[in-house]
Amino acid sequence: MRRPLDAARSSHILCAGAPPARTHGAPDRGEHPLSPEYDVIVAGAGPVGLFGALRLAQQGASVLLLEAGDRLGTLSKASTFHPSTLDLLDEAGVAEELLEQGVIVDEIQWRNLDGQTIARISFSVLVGQTKFPFRLHAEQTLLTPILLRELEALDSVDVRFSARCDRVEQDSDTVTATFSGQGGEQRATAKFLLAADGSHSEIRKQLGIDFPGSSYASRALRVVTREDLRDALPGLAGIAYVRDARQSCSLLHMRDHWRFIFRVAGKSSDDEVLDPVAVRELIDTVVPGVSIDFAEVYSNRAHVAETYTSGRVALAGDAAHVTTTAGGMNMNCGLHDAYAMARAIADVLGGAPSETFEEAAAARRSVVKDVIIPGTESRAAGSEGDAEALAKALASIEELAGDPQRSLEFLYQASMLDTAPSLGVAR
Numbered sequence: 526m527r528r529p530l531d532a533a534r535s536s537h538i539l540c541a542g543a544p545p546a547r548t549h550g551a552p553d554r555g556e557h558p559l560s561p562e563y564d565v566i567v568a569g570a571g572p573v574g575l576f577g578a579l580r581l582a583q584q585g586a587s588v589l590l591l592e593a594g595d596r597l598g599t600l601s602k603a604s605t606f607h608p609s610t611l612d613l614l615d616e617a618g619v620a621e622e623l624l625e626q627g628v629i630v631d632e633i634q635w636r637n638l639d640g641q642t643i644a645r646i647s648f649s650v651l652v653g654q655t656k657f658p659f660r661l662h663a664e665q666t667l668l669t670p671i672l673l674r675e676l677e678a679l680d681s682v683d684v685r686f687s688a689r690c691d692r693v694e695q696d697s698d699t700v701t702a703t704f705s706g707q708g709g710e711q712r713a714t715a716k717f718l719l720a721a722d723g724s725h726s727e728i729r730k731q732l733g734i735d736f737p738g739s740s741y742a743s744r745a746l747r748v749v750t751r752e753d754l755r756d757a758l759p760g761l762a763g764i765a766y767v768r769d770a771r772q773s774c775s776l777l778h779m780r781d782h783w784r785f786i787f788r789v790a791g792k793s794s795d796d797e798v799l800d801p802v803a804v805r806e807l808i809d810t811v812v813p814g815v816s817i818d819f820a821e822v823y824s825n826r827a828h829v830a831e832t833y834t835s836g837r838v839a840l841a842g843d844a845a846h847v848t849t850t851a852g853g854m855n856m857n858c859g860l861h862d863a864y865a866m867a868r869a870i871a872d873v874l875g876g877a878p879s880e881t882f883e884e885a886a887a888a889r890r891s892v893v894k895d896v897i898i899p900g901t902e903s904r905a906a907g908s909e910g911d912a913e914a915l916a917k918a919l920a921s922i923e924e925l926a927g928d929p930q931r932s933l934e935f936l937y938q939a940s941m942l943d944t945a946p947s948l949g950v951a952r
Contacts, residue, residue, distance in 0.1 A: 562699070562715060563587045563588060563683070564581070564586035564717070565578075565581050565588050565719060566713060567590045568702070568721060569844070570590060570591075570598075570673070570684070570686070571598060571665075571721060571842065571843075572665045572668050572859070573721040573860060573862065574592070574719070575669055575673060576672055576860050577863035577866060577867050578590045578676055579676055580871075581867045582676065582679045582681050582682050585681075585875075586867075586874060587681045588682045589713050590683070592684070592685065592686050593687070593689035594687070595686050597670060599666055600666070601664045601665075602665055603665045604662055604665070604777065604853065605660055605853030608942060609655065609942045609945035610860050610861065610941070612945070613946070616948055618675065627663030628663070629660075630762065630764050630778065631647060631658075631659045631763075632764075633766070634761070634765040635765070635766045635768055635922050635926075636758075637767065639769075643768065643922065646926050646932045646935065648660065648936060648940075650932050650936055651937065651942070654933075654942060655942060660764065660940070662778060662779050662780070665856055685706075687706035689704055690722065690728060692731065693718060695836045695837050699714050699715065699716060700715055700716070700718045700838055701713070701714045702714075702718060717838070717839070719839050720838060720839065720844050721843075721859070722844055723842075723844060724828070726843070729840055734832055735831040738826060738847065739828075740824050740826045741825040741827070742790055743788040744788070744789045744795075744822050745822065745824075746786070746804075746821075746822045747785070747786055747821050748785040749785075749817075749818045750808075750816050751781065752783070754776060754778075754812055758812065761776065761778075763778040764778070768922075770912050770915060772787075772810040773787075773788070773915070782818065785807075787807060789822065825849045825851075826849075827848055828847045829846045829890065829893055829898070830845045833889060834883050834887075839870075841862035843855070845859075845862060845889070854900075854941070858897055858941070858944075861892075861945050861946055868946065869884075869885035869886070900938060
């Protein structure tokens with residue numbers, strides 16, 4: 526069994542000149558002077574930034590974490606943690622607490638609107654490939670407080686809220702971040718900067734890194750009910766793909782609700798898509814009469830930064846890429862970015878060639894561009910009402926589920942085990 530690095534007892538975790546562990550926010554921002562130099566500055570306290578900061582600290586780096594907001598985000602966005610991601614979180618010592626708060630899903634199911642199960646694949650085929658042969662349904666807002674508590678316990682980490690990074694400057698050896706908040710303008714210098722400041726990343730824009738991409742023709746409509754759908758659909762798995770010529774959607778079991786995810790094509794406005802009568806008609810096609818708590822619509826986009834590095838700055842998570850919502854890939858991929866880049870930075874800090882940093886970033890970009898985006902698009906086939914595409918997709922799914930080797934290959938890829946960073950760091 527892998528054991529997480531115990532930073533509190535590690536002989537090399539405290540760096541010379543590192544500030545005491547603290548989390549700053551109102552009302553005492555700016556009362557403590559910053560260390561003149563950190564090993565790494567991390568911008569953004571979402572799941573990617575927090576995880577990157579934690580992995581860096583666990584490998585001996587002194588870290589300054591800057592977050593523009595005055596607290597952790599509370600919006601429920603990503604909701605799926607894949608086995609590969611749970612392996613990485615486990616190495617950091619944070620998987621166990623997250624597992625206790627989510628829903629463990631041990632099979633994928635395909636169904637039609639007549640209540641028939643077309644195919645199913647058990648995650649048990651992944652036994653021996655991962656410590657966690659299942660996927661976990663849990664909002665990212667459950668992970669971020671766990672990560673923050675771990676960071677607060679470390680002497681080598683300084684967490685600053687209400688600290689918006691306004692400017693980044695660098696030379697051949699250091700990078701300096703100028704950030705502002707209610708405490709006024711401040712500067713901090715480090716050897717590297719990890720930018721995890723979201724899809725609208727100001728740091729990416731300052732560096733002049735292009736973020737090309739496009740929106741898909743379809744959008745995603747998410748509808749939430751507090752009712753247990755298993756009462757109306759016996760045998761329903763925690764993740765089920767309804768594939769039917771009349772209507773297709775995905776059903777996800779969360780800890781206190783179920784989610785319907787529909788792909789919405791056409792030129793209807795968001796207001797038209799969210800019209801209560803239209804939403805009611807959609808839901809009644811799948812589970813007649815079930816209550817509706819709320820509905821929301823969001824666009825599906827695919828953007829990948831032209832490069833993930835510029836000098837001593839690396840992009841990670843949404844700052845580097847945005848993918849479709851299918852398969853819950855984007856947050857998982859971002860957490861993989863954080864793990865890989867933290868290891869690369871720690872290696873360079875420990876004496877590895879500087880090329881290690883650029884090579885790790887280039888590998889992460891290749892994963893998104895060449896594997897993740899094409900893969901999520903292909904797995905969504907048959908979900909948009911095209912009868913011919915649906916028939917082909919269902920035939921392929923039935924063949925897949927009936928072949929143990931192909932089932933293993935499918936879940937291995939869908940679980941991102943083929944693209945995740947390898948486990949293990951130098952102790």
